[in-house]
Amino acid sequence: xxxxxxxxxxxxxxxxxxxxxxxDERAFDEIYQRYGSKLAAYFTRKLKHDKEKGEDxxxxxxxxxxxxxxxxxxxxxxxxxxxxxxxxxxxNEYKKMAVRSNTTNGISMxxxxxxxxxxxxxxxxxxxxxxxxxxxxxxxxxKHREVFIMRHIDGLSVxxxxxIMEIKPGTxxxxxxxxxxxxxxxxxxxNPVNEE
Numbered sequence: 001x002x003x004x005x006x007x008x009x010x011x012x013x014x015x016x017x018x019x020x021x022x023x024d025e026r027a028f029d030e031i032y033q034r035y036g037s038k039l040a041a042y043f044t045r046k047l048k049h050d051k052e053k054g055e056d057x058x059x060x061x062x063x064x065x066x067x068x069x070x071x072x073x074x075x076x077x078x079x080x081x082x083x084x085x086x087x088x089x090x091x092n093e094y095k096k097m098a099v100r101s102n103t104t105n106g107i108s109m110x111x112x113x114x115x116x117x118x119x120x121x122x123x124x125x126x127x128x129x130x131x132x133x134x135x136x137x138x139x140x141x142x143k144h145r146e147v148f149i150m151r152h153i154d155g156l157s158v159x160x161x162x163x164i165m166e167i168k169p170g171t172x173x174x175x176x177x178x179x180x181x182x183x184x185x186x187x188x189x190x191n192p193v194n195e196e
Contacts, residue, residue, distance in 0.1 A: 008026055011027070011030070012078075013031065014074065016078075017065075017072050021069040039061060039083075039086055040058040041154075042083070043057040043058055043089075043090065046087075057086070057090075057093075061085060065082075077160070083154070083160070133187060136183045146165065146175075147161055147179065148176060148183070150164065
């Protein structure tokens with residue numbers, strides 16, 4: 001009969017944070033594995049596609065979590081809480097950026113010519129679609145772009161987006177409807193069903 005400690009993969013996020021607050025490093029490793037790359041991607045998108053800055057912000061967030069796990073509100077889901085913290089970090093950074101007025105970071109979408117698994121035509125089509133999607137999203141108002149990204153790119157539920165942004169689910173739905181309609185009209189050339 002094997003008697004081992006905690007099965008970390010089977011623990012909920014909230015249970016892992018409780019274990020972290022007691023100094024359990026393996027609980028932290030599991031949380032990091034679940035959310036590290038997702039949060040880095042979230043920060044990168046929100047911070048003008050600056051991948052290095054996105055990674056730095058993700059590490060800063062996890063450093064805060066290690067230093068002060070008691071900051072987590074146990075009455076909320078960890079997922080919505082951590083995205084709320086990330087969202088607030090971005091808002092604070094926007095304020096600093098406005099002061100510095102440093103807005104020259106471009107979008108890097110290089111084609112990987114060495115990729116053997118995907119023909120160059122498909123890579124070009126994906127690059128064009130990504131570029132056009134990026135342009136369409138940039139034309140949205142911030143409030144509409146925000147919910148679109150959280151819902152369709154970060155994969156958060158309407159309820160989670162509402163909690164993170166501190167708005168009603170109905171407001172999230174109406175903003176999503178508006179954003180989706182606007183983006184769909186810009187990207188209709190990519191819809192083969194539209195051919196008459």
